[in-house]
Amino acid sequence: GQNIDQPTEMTATEGAIVQINCTYQTSGFNGLFWYQQHAGEAPTFLSYNVLDGLEEKGRFSSFLSRSKGYSYLLLKELQMKDSASYLCAEFKGFKTIFGAGTRLFVKA
Amino acid sequence: DAGITQSPRHKVTETGTPVTLRCHQTENHRYMYWYRQDPGHGLRLIHYSYGVKDTDKGEVSDGYSVSRSKTEDFLLTLESATSSQTSVYFCASGTGDFNQPQHFGDGTRLSIL
Numbered sequence: 001g002q003n004i005d006q007p008t009e010m011t012a013t014e015g016a017i018v019q020i021n022c023t024y025q026t027s028g029f030n031g032l033f034w035y036q037q038h039a040g041e042a043p044t045f046l047s048y049n050v051l052d053g054l055e056e057k058g059r060f061s062s063f064l065s066r067s068k069g070y071s072y073l074l075l076k077e078l079q080m081k082d083s084a085s086y087l088c089a090e091f092k093g094f095k096t097i098f099g100a101g102t103r104l105f106v107k108a
Numbered sequence: 109d110a111g112i113t114q115s116p117r118h119k120v121t122e123t124g125t126p127v128t129l130r131c132h133q134t135e136n137h138r139y140m141y142w143y144r145q146d147p148g149h150g151l152r153l154i155h156y157s158y159g160v161k162d163t164d165k166g167e168v169s170d171g172y173s174v175s176r177s178k179t180e181d182f183l184l185t186l187e188s189a190t191s192s193q194t195s196v197y198f199c200a201s202g203t204g205d206f207n208q209p210q211h212f213g214d215g216t217r218l219s220i221l
Contacts, residue, residue, distance in 0.1 A: 030206045031206050031207060033209055035209070041214070041215075042198060042212035042213060042214050042215055043151070043198075043212050044212070045209035045210075045211075048207055048209065050206065050207065087150065087151070089151075091206055094139055094156075094158065094202075094204035095141075095153065095156065095166075096210055097153075098143075098150045098151040098152075099150055100148060100149060100150035101150050
């Protein structure tokens with residue numbers, strides 16, 4: 001994706017907590033999305049941040065710092081079904097620019 | 109979930125042949141998008157539409173054209189397919205509002221031999 005950086009792969013253990021980081025360009029920022037994508041499937045919406053701070057949705061939380069151009073997705077109480085790619089995406093006008101995604105492997 | 113369907117789901121064709129992928133949405137969304145997804149690149153925007161007959165290029169538009177004759181339908185055409193266009197293609201639709209996510213179709217896996 002255009003100037004959106006996130007790690008390529010991460011591995012974590014079932015029941016643990018994992019944080020997936022994302023940095024983006026701050027110019028023209030309108031919002032930051034996180035999507036989940038299981039192998040062979042379509043991306044599905046997880047969370048959205050437009051203001052600084054933490055948004056919590058059950059086991060998933062997303063944080064944003066606009067001044068630093070930084071976001072993270074926090075997954076708690078990891079389950080095997082959380083093994084997927086996580087896409088950080090920046091909303092620019094009516095278009096969304098996606099990062100290349102982070103593949104998360106959850107091991108028993 | 110937005111009702112958005114893509115057809116075909118899989119296609120194998122030969123270099124030089126024309127290919128058309130179809131996207132249909134039932135949410136009356138103004139905006140529709142075509143992406144391709146390749147390993148290491150994530151989702152890249154090919155073309156998008158902001159209304160009937162209104163389309164514009166994305167970051168990887170070369171070799172592709174689109175048409176939108178009705179709100180619910182968005183077609184992607186490869187006029188003369190090349191092996192570099194082998195990819196998974198996703199269609200998405202949305203309201204275009206800053207706090208509303210896009211909704212994706214299930215994708216089309218296209219192989220060009």
